[in-house]
Amino acid sequence: MAKQHANWSPYDNNGGSCVAIAGADYCVIAADTRLSTGYNILTRDYSKICKLADKCVMASSGFQADVKALQKHLGARHLIYQHQHNKQMSCPAMAQLLSNTLYYKRFFPYYSFNVLGGLDNEGKGCVFTYDAVGSYEKVGYSSQGSGSTLIMPFLDNQLKSPSPLLLPAQDAVTPLAEDEAVDLVKTVFASASERDIYTGDKLEIVVINAAGLRREYIDLRKD
Amino acid sequence: MASKQPDALLGPESDSQRTQYPYVTGTSVVAIKYKDGILMASDMGGDMIYCLIAHGLPVKVTMPELCSYGSTLRYKSVERIKPIGKHSLLGASGEISDFQEILRYLDELILYDNMWDDGNSLGPKEVHNYLTRIMYNRRNKFNPLWNSLVLGGVKNGQKYLGTVSMIGVNFEDDHVASGFGNHLARPILRQEWHENLSFEDGVRLLEKCMLILLYRDRSAVNKFQIAKITEEGVTIHQPYSLKTNWEFSAFQNPSQGAVGSW
Numbered sequence: 001m002a003k004q005h006a007n008w009s010p011y012d013n014n015g016g017s018c019v020a021i022a023g024a025d026y027c028v029i030a031a032d033t034r035l036s037t038g039y040n041i042l043t044r045d046y047s048k049i050c051k052l053a054d055k056c057v058m059a060s061s062g063f064q065a066d067v068k069a070l071q072k073h074l075g076a077r078h079l080i081y082q083h084q085h086n087k088q089m090s091c092p093a094m095a096q097l098l099s100n101t102l103y104y105k106r107f108f109p110y111y112s113f114n115v116l117g118g119l120d121n122e123g124k125g126c127v128f129t130y131d132a133v134g135s136y137e138k139v140g141y142s143s144q145g146s147g148s149t150l151i152m153p154f155l156d157n158q159l160k161s162p163s164p165l166l167l168p169a170q171d172a173v174t175p176l177a178e179d180e181a182v183d184l185v186k187t188v189f190a191s192a193s194e195r196d197i198y199t200g201d202k203l204e205i206v207v208i209n210a211a212g213l214r215r216e217y218i219d220l221r222k223d
Numbered sequence: 224m225a226s227k228q229p230d231a232l233l234g235p236e237s238d239s240q241r242t243q244y245p246y247v248t249g250t251s252v253v254a255i256k257y258k259d260g261i262l263m264a265s266d267m268g269g270d271m272i273y274c275l276i277a278h279g280l281p282v283k284v285t286m287p288e289l290c291s292y293g294s295t296l297r298y299k300s301v302e303r304i305k306p307i308g309k310h311s312l313l314g315a316s317g318e319i320s321d322f323q324e325i326l327r328y329l330d331e332l333i334l335y336d337n338m339w340d341d342g343n344s345l346g347p348k349e350v351h352n353y354l355t356r357i358m359y360n361r362r363n364k365f366n367p368l369w370n371s372l373v374l375g376g377v378k379n380g381q382k383y384l385g386t387v388s389m390i391g392v393n394f395e396d397d398h399v400a401s402g403f404g405n406h407l408a409r410p411i412l413r414q415e416w417h418e419n420l421s422f423e424d425g426v427r428l429l430e431k432c433m434l435i436l437l438y439r440d441r442s443a444v445n446k447f448q449i450a451k452i453t454e455e456g457v458t459i460h461q462p463y464s465l466k467t468n469w470e471f472s473a474f475q476n477p478s479q480g481a482v483g484s485w
Contacts, residue, residue: 010362010390035394040405043396065359065391108363 011111012037015198016048016061017147019185020117021159022125022140026178026209029117030185031059031145032193032220033202044201044222051213052078056091056118057206058098061145062132063111070110073101091118095128095136102134109133113144118208125173125208140172147192147199154188182207186218193220245318245369247271249303250442251404252314252373253432255416256382256397257425260453261375263314264429266437267462268444269298296444304450306457308333310378311347312450313354316401317370317389325368328357347376347383351393359391371401377454400432403440408432422451434465 015036020029031048034041049059050071058074060067077097081089089097095116102110109132116128129142140161143151162170174181185205193200200223205216248270254263272294303322304314307329315322332353336345345353351374361368367389375384385395398412411432420428426449437443445467450459473479 008367010365010367012388012390012392014392037392042392042405043394045396046394063390063392065355065362065393068355068391068393069359 011063012065013062013111013146013198014042014064015146017143017145017151017189017192017196017199018048018059018061018113018115019143019151019155019188020059020115020127020129020141021155021176021181021185022117022127022173023176023178023181024125024173025123026181026207027057027117027119027125027127028178028181028185028205028207029057029059029115030189030203030205031061032147032189032199033204034198034200035064036198039197041201047204049204049206050074051206052094052116053088053091053118054213055208056089056094056116057208057213058114058116059144060112060114062113066110067112070101070112070114074098077101090121091116091126091128092120092138094118095126095138098128098130099134099136102130102132104134106133113148115142115144117206119210123210127172138172140174143188145199147189147196150192150195151188154191155184158184178207178209182216189220245272247297247319248369248442249301249316249319249322250440251400251402251408251436252303252316252371253400253404253408253412253429253436254312254314254373254375254384254398255412255420255425255429256375256384256418257420257422258418259422260377260382260451261312261384262422262425262429262449262451263304263312263373263375264433264447264449265303265314265316266433266443267298267300267302267446267448268296268442269301269319270294270442271297294442296442299444299446300462302448304448304459306450306452306459307350307374307376308336309344309456310452311345311350311374311376312452312457313350314373314375314401314450315370318368321368321370325354325357325370325372329353346378346381347374347385348378350374350376351383351385351387351395354387355391355393358387358389358393362390373399373401376452380454403436403443404432407435407439411435430465434467437465437467 018031035046252265386399387393
């Protein structure tokens with residue numbers, strides 16, 4: 001009993017996968033709802049998606065307690081922003097804030113793997129992808145979390161992104177229509193939950209477009 | 224003076240010891256939602272884990288392989304389920320002294336809330352959130368409270384059941400368990416739990432879980448507490464035992480069929 005406690009760790013990996021896809025006038029953000037520790041499933045219905053602003057949503061996996069702390073911190077910072085500027089923060093601004101927030105804890109990191117999705121000031125879809133210590137990149141689509149090694153190459157194959165070396169710089173948004181992107185997200189999660197034990201139970205999909213924000217759920221494998 | 228370490232300059236707590244292993248511990252707590260509220264069950268054992276340190280070594284335990292560990296059942300009527308305020312019930316596994324510290328924090332919280340005298344009171348959701356912050360804050364200081372906590376309650380017709388771990392991982396569910404209960408009780412609960420459990424069926428389901436834990440978890444003892452919380456308030460029942468059966472033939476002659484063994 002005691003020996004297994006001898007090396008205490010402040011971290012845990014609670015698993016989960018996140019995906020975001022940006023289109024010309026929409027953004028799809030999705031994550032599964034399984035929360036695990038080791039070989040245990042803690043709960044089958046835990047939302048990993050957090051609405052940070054009207055047109056900005058974050059999906060996070062990793063260590064649940066750190067993720068919750070991060071979400072609360074960003075929520076508080078956004079409230080201050082609204083009081084100071086009387087408007088919602090834009091998605092690219094929130095992306096920079098998230099990066100700074102993660103890097104602020106560079107030497108005791110938030111163990112969280114995030115994708116941020118939303119609409120930019122022109123109403124175009126945008127996705128930002130992060131590592132745990134805050135380095136980030138604007139992309140057309142991305143995946144993070146325990147199933148990302150299975151999902152990312154599949155997305156690469158289906159949505160070939162233009163090389164960042166091209167001149168003049170090409171737009172990163174995907175050519176898919178909104179419903180095609182939603183279908184693709186359902187497919188990648190159904191596939192990932194076949195092999196990744198930390199992905200499953202239910203898929204939560206958030207679609208942001210000019211009409212606003214819409215949520216959708218489908219079932220995934222429960223084993 | 225010569226033995227003074229330079230890190231003593233870092234602060235008043237720099238040379239003090241932090242919990243790196245538990246001392247007196249309790250095992251699983253299991254709780255479920257039922258038709259009228261929440262039911263929670265735990266056994267009343269307290270294990271004492273002892274650590275023998277070779278003569279002359281410092282008190283700070285940093286190298287577990289130098290220690291010899293053992294565990295003895297020391298306490299046999301530890302109350303690990305306690306009412307919190309008017310609407311909540313708290314169950315704990317893990318370090319008993321840390322649990323008692325948490326109860327002191329909550330007593331203060333409820334007292335200061337009462338002193339407003341505005342007719343408002345903290346519900347289970349608020350208490351659970353408070354516990355979450357305490358546990359996460361202490362893990363951030365690398366000085367954890369060594370517990371898994373289960374919090375249930377009813378307020379304004381809303382049932383609430385959640386849990387927090389030592390490092391701050393927290394969630395809500397229809398049924399929760401701590402420690403060994405996660406391995407042994409939750410599969411049963413996932414199979415048999417439903418929204419409209421009556422009080423009697425709920426107790427039967429919890430007793431089934433506790434019996435499995437009693438057979439399979441060596442730290443469990445056959446003395447249980449079952450507590451109920453509804454809109455009307457908290458009832459913690461008198462401790463009682465479950466009927467066990469050790470008459471299986473395999474138990475009577477364990478070496479039968481094991482040819483060549485003892």
